[in-house]
Amino acid sequence: MSEAPENGSPRPARTGTLSDHVYEKIVAAIADGTYPLGSKLPTEYAMCDEFGVSRPVLRQALRQLREDDVIHSRQGSGSYVKRRPDHAILTFAPVGSIADIQRTFEFRAAIEGEAAYLAAERRTAKDLEEIRDAVAELDRCIRENELGVDADEVLHSAICQASDNQYFVAARQSMRENILAGMNLTRNLSLTKTRQRLDLVQAEHYAILDAIERQDREGARKAMRAHVENARRRVFEGD
Template sequence: MRPDGKDRSNRDWSLADQVYEEVLRRIVEGEFPENSKLPSENSLSEQLGVSRPVLRQALSQLRDDGIVLSRQGSGSYVHKRPAKAMLSFAPVGSIADIQRTFEFRITIESEAAALAAKRWNEQSLGRIEQALKALDGCIETGALGADADEEFHLAIASATDNHYFMSTRASMKPQILMGMNLARSLSLTVSSDRLKLVQSEHYEILDAIRRRDSDAAHKAMRRHVENARTRIFDGTPASH
């Protein structure tokens, strides 16, 4: 459903995703440099062979991702340039879907963490702790750790004692793992300390759950997933 209340077909959404990824590719590859002004909507829609409404949908997503920003009366500008490695790690046509997965996870996993804080037992808490220790081992050995990362989040979903959290994650596992692989792979290209930062966020979540502080667990998980999404678009190391 569009903001104006009119239906948007799946084809339009798919086309907007294609435009989103094409503009993103041009930014990543430097065709549209950081801090530069994007071509006008008329010019860009002609270049890409799409309507202005489709282009605007794509630009809206790029704004949500912090890649471009709009200046009233002036147009759209490149705010930051993601690392070029993104195009190597992310399968073609997957980035828009990865972003939607993160949007979904922000809400669902925050609620799961809050419930886990209220309902965990010794067995379910032990599973969370074991997953976190496995992630510690991945950091020590320089392993990617996406599967261990997924196990940590899955253990929290299990601790809710609500099978719908588990079944929802199971249905989205390929998309979730794709996002985790991308985020963790990009982190490794920036600094070995980046994954230590990610791990510190995991420990904040565990600490809140262990204390049965559902509000703190909710906030810690939301912050963590939002940060994971943001880290994908942090920008090239040379620009920071």
């Protein structure tokens, strides 16, 4: 299975649901300022006409945008732009993949959170060494301004392996291409921000490592879920 490109080059378009395509068109319109921050979105009727879709399809796209905290609704008034994603998201995200990436983060929070919980209980000395080495490699990537997708993937894979449950490993492997696409996007976006963004992400990795070292199962689960959910939110952070 192919990996996400380290240089951020977009992939060919993916096949998604019609609501996913509408979702991404709205994200693009918000990112490029067509729908400014704080502005009210057009009426459902107008947007259905603009995108050539039915109201159920549009409403599904709007629901996803609300879940991703990009828009919010005011009862009886309509939907408003709550966050303006960095325009770079349109450069780094594989074409047609933004909705898919966000749903992949939901999958990862569930699977990897539980894997971290078990890793804290079952990890061997060798497992712990591999996790530490992966975190150290990410430190090097940050110092040398490298993207670090491969090192990030090695870290998360090592934690799943340390769970000593092949089903967590298999479930994550089945989504590997999607996961790499998400990592490629979030790490590229982080490189466009200040050094503090990368340091914040790395601090989250250290929190996971610390909990696994101390065999704090609940702490490892919470740290991993927080890290993955924060990554999902960071996709739509603006400047």
